Amino acid sequence: MGIEAEIGEYQEELVELRRWFHMHPEIGFKEYKTSEKIAEYLTELGLEVKTGVAETGVLALLEGMHDGPTLMIRSDMDALPIDEPDGLPYKSTHPGMMHACGHDTHMAMLLIAAKILNNHRDQLYGRIKFVFQPNEEEAGAEDMVKAGVMENPRVDAVTGLHIWTQIPVGTIGVVSGPVMASSWYFKLRVIGVGGHGGSPHNATDPILCASHIVQAVQAIQTREMDALKPTVITFGKIHGGSFNIVIPEDVELEGSIRCLHSDDERVRDRFREVVESICRAHNTSYELEYMCGNRLLSNNPEMTNLVTKVASELVGKENIIGEEMRMMIGEDFAEYSLRAPSCFSFLGTGNPEKKTDVSHHHPDFKIDEDSLPLGVKLHVKTALSYLKQNK
Numbered sequence: 001m002g003i004e005a006e007i008g009e010y011q012e013e014l015v016e017l018r019r020w021f022h023m024h025p026e027i028g029f030k031e032y033k034t035s036e037k038i039a040e041y042l043t044e045l046g047l048e049v050k051t052g053v054a055e056t057g058v059l060a061l062l063e064g065m066h067d068g069p070t071l072m073i074r075s076d077m078d079a080l081p082i083d084e085p086d087g088l089p090y091k092s093t094h095p096g097m098m099h100a101c102g103h104d105t106h107m108a109m110l111l112i113a114a115k116i117l118n119n120h121r122d123q124l125y126g127r128i129k130f131v132f133q134p135n136e137e138e139a140g141a142e143d144m145v146k147a148g149v150m151e152n153p154r155v156d157a158v159t160g161l162h163i164w165t166q167i168p169v170g171t172i173g174v175v176s177g178p179v180m181a182s183s184w185y186f187k188l189r190v191i192g193v194g195g196h197g198g199s200p201h202n203a204t205d206p207i208l209c210a211s212h213i214v215q216a217v218q219a220i221q222t223r224e225m226d227a228l229k230p231t232v233i234t235f236g237k238i239h240g241g242s243f244n245i246v247i248p249e250d251v252e253l254e255g256s257i258r259c260l261h262s263d264d265e266r267v268r269d270r271f272r273e274v275v276e277s278i279c280r281a282h283n284t285s286y287e288l289e290y291m292c293g294n295r296l297l298s299n300n301p302e303m304t305n306l307v308t309k310v311a312s313e314l315v316g317k318e319n320i321i322g323e324e325m326r327m328m329i330g331e332d333f334a335e336y337s338l339r340a341p342s343c344f345s346f347l348g349t350g351n352p353e354k355k356t357d358v359s360h361h362h363p364d365f366k367i368d369e370d371s372l373p374l375g376v377k378l379h380v381k382t383a384l385s386y387l388k389q390n391k
Contacts, residue, residue: 003116003120003380003384006116006119007116007373007376007377008373010112010115010116013112014108014109014112014372014373014376015108015372017041017107017108017111017112018104018107018108018109018372019090019104021034021037021099021103021104021107022088022090022091022092022099022104023090023091023092023093024092024094025080025092025097025098025099025104026077026078026079026094026097027078027079027081027097027137028134028135028136028137029054029055029056029078029134029135029140031056031077031078031134034056034077034107035051035056035057035077035132038077038111038132039051039058041111042060042111042114042130045060045114045118046118047060047118047130048063053147053149054133054135054140054144054147055134055143056077056134057077057131057132057133057144057147057149058131059129059130059131059132059149060114060130061127061129061130062114062117062118062121062124062128062130063124063127064124064125064126064127064387065122065124066124066125066126066391067125067126067391068124068125068126068127068390069125069126069156069157069386069387069390069391070128070129070153070155070156070157071128071129071155071156071157071158071159071383071387072128072129072131072149072150072155072157072158072159072336072340073113073128073129073130073158073159073160073379073383074131074132074141074158074159074333074336075103075106075107075109075110075130075131075132075133075160075161076106076132076134076136077107077132077133077134077136078103078134078135078136078137078140079092079094079098079099079101079103079104080098080099080100080101080137080361081096082096082097082100082361082363083095083096083097083098083363084098084100084363085363085364088366098363098365100360100361100362100363100365101137101360101361101365102163102164102349102365102367103136105163105375106162106163107132108372109375109379110130110132110379113376113379113380113383114130116376116380117380120384123384123388124383124384125387125388125390125391126387126390128383128387129155131144131149136331136332138293139293139294139332139335140332141294141332141333141334141335141336142332142335145336150340155336155339155340156340156341157300157341157342157386157390158333158336158337158340158341158343159303159307159342159343159344159345159379159382159383159386160333160336160342160343160345161344161345161346161347161375161378161379162331162345162346163349163367163375164348164349164350165349165350165356165357165358165359165360165366165367166350166357166359167321167324167325167348167350168348168351169348169349169350169351169356169368169370169371170315170348170371170374171315171319171320171321171348172311172314172315172319172320172321172345172346172347172348172374172378173320173321173322173325173345173348174311174320174321174322174325174343174345174346175299175304175322175323175326176299176301176304176305177298177301178260178261178262178296178297178298178326179297179299179325179344180260180294180296180326180327180329180330180333180334180344181230181232181258181259181260181297181327181328181330182258182259182260182264182294182296182330182334183256183258183292183293183330184257184264184290184291184292185255185256185290185291185292185293186253186255186257186271186288186289186290186291187252187253187254187287187288187289188253188286188287188288188289189250189251189252189253189287189288190206190209190210190213190251190279190284190285190286191206191249191250191284191285191287192204192205192206192209192247192249192250192251192282192283192284193249194246194247194249195246196245196247197244197246197247198245203247204283204284205247205282206247206248206249206250206251206282207240207241207248207251208282209251209278209279209282209284210240210251210253212282213253213274213278213279214253216274216278217233217271217274217275218233219274220233220267220270220274221233224270225263225267229259229260229261229263230259230260230261230328231257231259231261232256232259232328233255233256233257233258233267233271234255234256234258235253235254235255236255236256237252237253237254238251238252239251239252240252256293257271258328258330259296260296260326260327260328261296264295264296272288275288293330293332294332294334294335295334295338296334297330297331297333297334297337298334298337299337299342299343300341300342300343302341303341303342303343303386306343306385306386307343307345307378307382309385310378310381310382310385311378314378314381321346321348331344345378347371347374347378348371349367349371350368351368351370354366
């Protein structure tokens with residue numbers, strides 16, 4: 001039986017796994033039942049399984065029957081704190097939690113891929129690490145790296161796959177170079193002197209200062225950065241004051257700086273310079289804190305060529321989506337790609353008739369389960385191709 005036919009034999013199990021994960025969502029670093037289910041499945045395959053990696057992560061090693069490199073394939077595990085509306089027979093059984101980003105499908109596809117690759121150990125030149133990572137929504141990849149998932153044996157290449165509602169079923173998105181932006185979150189506190197709203201001359205108004213900062217930093221992205229280096233500075237939260245005739249002591253602002261290029265440090269430095277100069281002009285002071293959401297995800301050219309070739313054989317070149325896949329959304333898979341040649345691709349699941357074209361992180365997010373076997377094929381054939389090519 002050929003691999004594609006074999007995948008077809010497991011389609012019912014694939015859907016069952018996905019629906020089980022969907023019904024039992026767990027948020028980052030609390031994926032206890034999820035990791036237990038994954039570990040049990042992989043152990044039954046006879047793989048070497050390690051649990052409790054970075055708290056709830058799972059690592060399984062498949063040794064091939066021939067010498068070769070080590071390929072790591074990663075799936076994320078966590079759900080989102082979103083309440084799922086009624087409508088699905090396999091709706092979330094955990095109130096306030098929902099797989100609204102597709103991580104349930106990622107786990108199911110990788111488990112079936114592990115089963116099939118295990119059935120074909122005689123074709124494996126090297127070994128495969130199957131990594132199930134917690135807390136992707138809040139950058140759990142770095143914790144997995146610190147826990148040693150890329151060592152013993154050392155990983156030579158990494159692949160990852162994300163279901164994507166914004167491209168049609170039957171398409172695969174893959175592009176070389178920068179594909180998902182770095183994201184740095186900032187907390188800014190502008191400190192003035194409080195006072196009466198009718199006597200502003202006896203106070204130092206931090207609200208006025210903050211309003212100038214919000215306007216001024218926009219020039220960084222529109223006038224100082226090369227237009228071919230996408231940069232987005234967004235303010236998502238502003239809080240100041242508690243009464244309409246009182247000038248507050250301070251104003252708190254929070255937001256993000258996202259870059260689809262490697263000059264993100266320059267942008268953060270310039271942001272601080274603008275804040276400092278405006279605060280000085282308004283006789284206020286400030287406190288600024290940066291937190292890394294994730295770093296720039298850039299696909300390695302050689303790994304991308306390999307994945308693109310496999311994907312083209314599966315769906316045809318006309319169904320490969322390239323440049324359109326570059327986006328300002330972040331993905332912590334970047335931590336792996338910074339340490340080994342990697343490729344992160346996208347599996348189309350958009351289908352307006354089934355209402356599976358709603359954006360990720362939305363309560364009405366759904367996926368077309370008919371797209372899942374293609375994801376398994378991409379995992380399996382990419383792994384076999386990489387190991388054979390680099391034996």
